[in-house]
Amino acid sequence: MGWIGISDQNEGRFSLGGLRSDVAQATGTTPLDDCALMPRGTLMIETRLSSVRGPQTLLAFSRSHPWSGGFSLQALPGGGIVLIETQAGDMRHATLPYRPDDRTDTVRLTYSWDAPARWGRLSLERPENDRIHAISLPPPHPMPLADMRTIMTDPRQRQLDPDVVFIALSARIEPIGPMPGLSASVPICTPAGFVPAGQLRRGDCVNTDDGGIVPVLQTVSRSVPALGSFRPVRLRAPYFGLRRDITVAPQQRLVIRGSEVEYLFGSEAVLVPARHLVNGFSALYAEAPDVVTYHHLLLPGHEAIIAAGTSTESLYVGRLRRNPDLLGAGVLAGYDRGRLPEHPRPVWPVLKPFEAITLAVNRAA
Numbered sequence: 574m575g576w577i578g579i580s581d582q583n584e585g586r587f588s589l590g591g592l593r594s595d596v597a598q599a600t601g602t603t604p605l606d607d608c609a610l611m612p613r614g615t616l617m618i619e620t621r622l623s624s625v626r627g628p629q630t631l632l633a634f635s636r637s638h639p640w641s642g643g644f645s646l647q648a649l650p651g652g653g654i655v656l657i658e659t660q661a662g663d664m665r666h667a668t669l670p671y672r673p674d675d676r677t678d679t680v681r682l683t684y685s686w687d688a689p690a691r692w693g694r695l696s697l698e699r700p701e702n703d704r705i706h707a708i709s710l711p712p713p714h715p716m717p718l719a720d721m722r723t724i725m726t727d728p729r730q731r732q733l734d735p736d737v738v739f740i741a742l743s744a745r746i747e748p749i750g751p752m753p754g755l756s757a758s759v760p761i762c763t764p765a766g767f768v769p770a771g772q773l774r775r776g777d778c779v780n781t782d783d784g785g786i787v788p789v790l791q792t793v794s795r796s797v798p799a800l801g802s803f804r805p806v807r808l809r810a811p812y813f814g815l816r817r818d819i820t821v822a823p824q825q826r827l828v829i830r831g832s833e834v835e836y837l838f839g840s841e842a843v844l845v846p847a848r849h850l851v852n853g854f855s856a857l858y859a860e861a862p863d864v865v866t867y868h869h870l871l872l873p874g875h876e877a878i879i880a881a882g883t884s885t886e887s888l889y890v891g892r893l894r895r896n897p898d899l900l901g902a903g904v905l906a907g908y909d910r911g912r913l914p915e916h917p918r919p920v921w922p923v924l925k926p927f928e929a930i931t932l933a934v935n936r937a938a
Contacts (some may be wrong), residue, residue, distance in 0.1 A: 576864050578725035578742035579798050582733065585725040587742075592863040610715035615747040617880035619801040620678055621736040622648050628655075631682070633732040634724050634742060642717065644724075646682060654677030654682060656695055660714045667710045669695045679738065679802060685746045686713035694902070696749045700802035700824055703891060705750060705899065738801040750903030751890050753793050753869030754847075755880065758806065760817070761870070762879035770868045770880075781876040782828060783883035790914065791871040793888065793904040794859075799861040806847040808883070812855035816882040820859050822867050828877050828884035828921065833935045838928070842921045844886065849929035871905070875916040891916050897932040 578587040580885045586592060635643035642660040649655060654669040678792045679700055686693040693710030721742050724731050726891065733740070757771025762780040773779070777789045797803040805820045813827060826844040834843055850856040856924075869888040870878065878885045893900050894913040900906065922934065 574744045575796055576743045576798060578721060579739065579800070579863050579866070580725045581739045582728075582735070582802060585728075586863060587722045587725045587727060592868075596647045598602065609718040610688075611714045611718050611721060613685075613744070614716060614748060615683060615685045615723075615743040615745065616716075616721075616740045617684075617743070617747065617798070618646060618682045618853075619679060619740075620648075620682070621732065621738070622870050623734075625734055629734055629736070630732055631734045631737055632724070634720060634730065635650075636717075636720060639671045644720070645910065646684070648790075651694050654695065654697060656684060656710070658714060660717075663714070664717065665693075665711050665713055667695060667708060669697055669706060669708050671697055671706050672928050678766055681802065683747065683749055686710070686716065687746060687792075688713055688715040696902075703751070703889070707749065707899070707902070729775060733839070738854070739798060741798040741800075748795060748906065750895065750899055750902045751888060751905075752797075752822065753795055753867040753888060753904065754822035754886075755868050756820040757866065757868055759819045759821065759868075767881070770870070773870060774883050776896065779870065779872070779878055781872075782879055783876070787872050787876055787877065788876070789870050790873060790912070791908060792864055793871065794868045799863060799865040802848075803865065805859040805861045805865055806851060806856055807859035808847065808856050809854070810881070813883045819881045820881040821847050821881075821885070826923065828886070829932070830884075833932065837932060837935060838924075840922055843928075843932070844921045844923045844927050845921055845932070846923070849924060849926050850933070852933060871914075873914050875914075875919070886919075889916055889919065890914070891918075 574591050576592050590895045616638050618631055620631050628649055631646045633645040641663040647655045652671055658665045682697045691712035693713040696707035698705050706835050732763045755770040758769045760767035761770050763784055764778055773792055775789055775791050778785055802823055806823050807820050809818050810816055825847045828842050829845050830842045872887040875889050876887055878887050892915050894910045
């Protein structure tokens with residue numbers, strides 16, 4: 574079933590059958606049993622963290638019927654995300670620490686719970702880098718389904734900080750960590766010709782941008798809300814060496830070369846996240862349904878691949894194999910740790926937003 578609710582500051586949708594299914598439930602008109610529970614699921618919040626002093630209430634909700642309860646997530650100015658969840662006077666409380674100087678413009682908070690398994694997790698991810706903070710939680714309560722629908726579809730009955738970009742609800746335990754970044758139709762260069770990314774399988778071979786041929790160790794995919802740091806980016810041909818337009822995730826990094834790259838950054842090539850390339854003509858945000866699915870390829874040495882004529886990153890996993898908890902929480906859960914490669918730091922520097930803008934200006938000049 575996956576994602577069943579999504580909301581931004583203006584509107585929300587909810588569907589018990591999934592956001593890609595019937596319209597009646599998506600409008601919130603299907604009645605729900607007030608006592609129906611979600612034994613497991615994931616609540617995701619993407620937000621900008623305020624620099625002002627004082628706690629920042631990201632999301633809060635309370636009710637009195639059919640029993641008292643509530644849920645809240647707060648960001649503390651000294652560092653920390655506080656989760657409080659209450660049902661019939663029984664409170665669950667946890668604090669996820671983080672260093673305030675680690676703050677970036679946007680963070681993604683993910684609360685996952687499995688009440689029958691007496692397991693919960695709160696994590697903080699930064700879309701602009703690969704760092705993850707996560708803690709295990711006390712045994713959680715199942716979440717009332719009617720509460721979840723209200724949070725998603727009725728702004729009058731919730732408190733949502735203006736800096737929140739979106740909130741989303743899944744009926745599954747959603748993965749965290751390294752994320753795929755190619756839409757299924759992106760053509761990948763292989764010895765047999767271009768093959769859509771969604772059709773490649775473990776054991777297939779792909780061409781790398783340095784002229785090599787390497788095997789695909791694993792293919793991964795993930796469905797996510799098409800908002801915020803997941804919002805698809807359309808890269809247009811003939812820019813970036815593309816032979817056709819492709820759609821990628823905002824964090825998908827392209828390999829950019831040229832004389833201006835060497836002049837500005839002292840490197841033969843740089844890696845540029847697709848979101849930094851959005852300018853309204855060579856790259857722009859794409860129209861998309863509520864939920865999009867991205868795919869990727871795990872290669873032995875984090876080699877760059879050729880997608881529709883441009884060079885782009887394969888899936889980067891760093892030293893993930895050394896962290897079994899994080900490995901088990903991500904898209905590679907179940908993968909044999911002994912066969913998972915270790916990727917060194919990317920050989921090319923990754924541009925920051927202002928550096929990407931500088932490069933774009935110099936290329937246009």
